[in-house]
Every structure is written in structure tokens, then in C-alpha cells.
Amino acid sequence: MPKIARDLLLILLPVIAAFAVLPAIYSNHLLLFNFIIAMTLAQGLNIIYGFTGYLPFGYVGFFGAGAYGFSLAVIHLHAPPLVALAAGAAAAVAFALLLTPLFRLSGAYFSIANLAAALAMLQVVSNPNLESITKGPYGISLNGVFNPTFAYGTALATLAATLGLVIYLRYSHFGMALRAIREDPISAGMAGINVVRERIIAWLLSALVAGLAGGVFAWYVSVFYPETVFSVEFTIFSIVFVLFGGSATVLGPILGVIVLYGIYNAVGISTPQYFQLIYGALIMGLVLFLPNGLISLLQRRGIDVP
């Protein structure tokens, strides 16, 4: 059995099946939905960080763009949800295209510029002068499209597609090319890889995933403020989940979300500062002692983990 089929069967299928069945057993559907969003965002960040090495600190910008693209399409164009979702995804991809010049920067400069871009986006969206278009700082309230079951299903489909994409990246030539670029862009270019094009495709795919997640999030919650969907916490959480599990793997981010987001919801939601403390300390510990995540403990022993 080829590895790609094995991963689809043993990782993607069980995860999606679990999230499909759980609503029937467990009554807190919002929590399950948040798990799906967290997992989608973590895998979306994994596409760009894990496979190309660029860490977008403003990743939440695409999530916010997706949420606002969805909402504005519903409010101003009275679009049906799936069309509005496409608009949200398009908004995120357009924002990513606008930011492609940032790839001229490297390392930390890229991250900082990306964070600045996401914060600039928040400032624009929540500006009172634009109230007639974006509702400014007063937030979005959608009515007429509220349909939690349909939204949940769409979120699940988005997660399935994202997981499929990451599995594909792991075994395809395209994913291999991306990792070659991550390790050494100059050698990769010499080997005939179109560095700029491949990198930008990964960037747009990553933004597309976040845009879809943002759109479906807006659809599911229906009422939110600009600070909700542009909260830097989305980025922080995604980075921690990916780092904890192990980047550039399929299982790593899934593991990170289940363990850390699970603990967060079990204990931390009432006292966020204690969780901020634990997360901060965890990030520091991971960077200092286990920079490749939990999965690397197995990989070091020669066990191949997808």
C-alpha cells in the first residue's frame, strides 16, 4: 500500500469520522467546532511554516480576512453561505497575494512584517470611518444564514481537505521541492526548482486554508467583533500546536491540538493568564530542548512518523 493511501486511511479518515460522530454523543458542539477550527489553522500554518520555514506571525490576518469576506458578502450582497465562503476564501487569498512582496524579507523580518500587516488590517477593518462598509469596531451580526449543522459539516469538509493537502505535500514532488527550498534555497534553485513560484503557491494555499476556516467560523458564530477574528491568539495557538507536535508532519499538529487545546479547555478557560504563563514557558522549553516537537522523539529512534 503506498504511504499516501496509508495516511489517508489511518489518519485522515479516523479524525474526520471522530468529528462526524462526536456531535451525536457530546452536547457541547461549539467546543467540537473550535477543535476543528484549531486543527485546520494548525495544519494551515504547518503548510507554510513546516514546509517552507517561513513563520507568519500575522497568520490570523487571513483568518480575519476570511471571516470579514464571508460576512460582508452576506451583508452587502445577500450571498448564500457557500458563495459567501468562496468570497471569504478569495479575500484571504487576495490579502496573501498583496503580501507576496514580503518574501523578499527573510526569517524574523518576514514574521514581523507579516504581523504588522495583520495588525494594519485590523486597524482598517475596525476603523469607525468605515462603519458603513465593515461595521467598524461595533462588530458583525449575521442573520438569515445561521445554520450550525451545515456550518459544522462545512468546517469538517475544510479540515478534511486541509489534512489531505498536508498528506499530499508530504509525499509529492511539490512537497519535496518545498522542503528542499526550506533547507537551502540556492541549491534548490540550481536543481531546477522554481523557488519563487513554489513558495508563493504554498503561501496562497496556506492563506486559503485560513480564509476558509475564518469564513466558516463567521458563519457558525454569526456575531463577533473585529478583535475576535483578528486576535493574535489564533496565531499563537497555531504556532504552539505545530511546534509541540512537530512541524512538517501530519500527526504532529493533530497531536498538538488534541493535547494542548484539550488541556486548555479542561482547565484554562476561566483563568487565561495562567494558561498564557504555561504556554509561554512551554514555547521557551520547546525551543531550548525540543525544537522539532514531540514527534522528533520517535524520529530520533529511527521510527518513521507521518
Place this chain on the structure above:
Amino acid sequence: MFTYSLLAGLLFGLYFSLIGLGLNLVFGVMRIVNLAHGDFLMLGAFLAFWLFSLFAINPVPAVVIAFVGFAIAGVPIYYLLVPRLLRAKDPEMLSFILFFGLAQVIEAVTTIAFGTSERSIPGNQLGQAIATVESLFTGHAVEGGPVEIFGQTFPASWVASGIASGCAVLLVYVYLYQTRLGYLTRAVMDNREEAVAAGIDVHRVSAIAFGIGLGLAAVAGVFAPFMLGSITPAMGAEITITAFAVIVIGSLGNPLGTVLGGVIYGVGYMLMQSYFSSWANLLPYVLLIAILLVRPSGLLGRRVRRA
């Protein structure tokens, strides 16, 4: 209104230079990104508030206490975190994530200790300090209160913060260009490997630079209640971004550039506040992205940047 914005921008510009200076020093010497810079500044602000409200210590002596305290604290933090980082494959990126974690820890601990409520120090505290100094020089009593420059009146605390920031910048300049330690520090900035080869104790030099960087952040923090409004544990992230905008406009690793960056940023900010106030908050982000894209090496930077 234009003169007012220009002069206020200059005062704030000096202060913004001070905010960026510590970050730039740490980056220049160690090539690591201290993403917790704004949070150290926040701690400095809380120290000033704490000294004032518990012991009624005026912000002026608090400057000295904050600088010495943070500079001493910086040395063990350096030895704990940085040498291990510098051995890694990609220290710059890892430092970015590591100090981001540290920023989270600092913010969380401060929130647990002090709560999320906003705090401030009365602005006249700094004004009185100025009046005292002024009366020492002129020989007769001077009343504390607004200060007049070129026919425009400014709060005395702004003028005091601006002047103090200017002095701090000068002292850093003296440290870098007039002392032997500064000479060694510049050698490490220029080329770490060759500095090692030349027998310089790189870790000692770096640890001191790191301490001075944190000390400068804390000094900027002491003036934060007067220049940036009330202080909260969550203020750090935004300040880090501002500091980055300032040093990137100037150029990374160049203290003179930081002053230029600070002044451009301050004047730009004040002009925005006067003429397009609702969009003023957008300025640091847009300026940062624009400068990074147009001139990645900063306004005073050399063409080559090793980052």
C-alpha cells in the same frame, strides 16, 4: 498647529529612539530578536509606579534604580538563554520564538501579580523635578508647570522625557564610541567569529550589552506613564512593534539610525494625530512594512545585511 506637531513630534521622537535603542543594541551585538523588549519596558513602568506609590520615590531617581536593576538582571538571563540559542542551527528565528514565549510569561506573571487594571503616575511629578533642576541653574525658584518652546506650550513631563531620552542616547553613544568596552562591543557587532579569534570574551561583552539593552528598556518604561498613557500588563506587544518600526526605519544595529528613525516616527505620528487622527494607529504598521520593502537595510544602512 504645524509647529506644535513638529515640536511635539521631536520630543516624542527622542522618546521613541529610547524605546528602540535597547532592542537595537541587543540585535546588533547578538543577532537575536528580543521580542520581549516591550514587556521589559512594561516591567520598568510597573517598577516606577510601584516605587512612586509605595515609597513616594520620584520618577527621576527611579530611572537610575530601573537601569541598574534591569542591567544586573539581564546578565543571568543572557547566560541562561542566549549561549544555548547561538549554538542552534538558525539562532535568529529560534530567538524570535523563544523571546516570544518569554514575552508571554512576563505578561502572564504581571497580570497575575497586578491584575489587568490601568495604572498611571500624575504628570506633575516629573514637572516638579524639572522645576527643581531649573531653579538650581537659574538661582531663583521656578514654578513647575507647562513649558513654553517657540511659543508653543507642552506638558513639562513631555519635555522632561524628551530630554532624558536624549541624554540616554548620548550615554549609549559614549559607551559605544568612547570606552574600551564599547570598542569591544562594536568588534562583536561587526563580526562575531573574528572577535572570538581576536581573543575577545564574546559572552562577557554580549552579556553586558544585553543587560544595558534591558536597562534601556526599563528606563523607557519609567517614562511610559507620561508619554504613552496609563500602563497595563498587556501593553508590551504593541510597544515591541513600535520599537521595531523605529529601528527598522533607522537601520538595524546602528544607534545613530535609531535616533533618526525615532524622530521620523515621532514627527510622522504627531502630524497624523493632528491631521488624520482616526488613522494614526495605522502608521507604525504601514511605515514598518513600507520601509522593509523599499529599503530593507534601513535609511542609514549599508547595502549588505546579513539577516
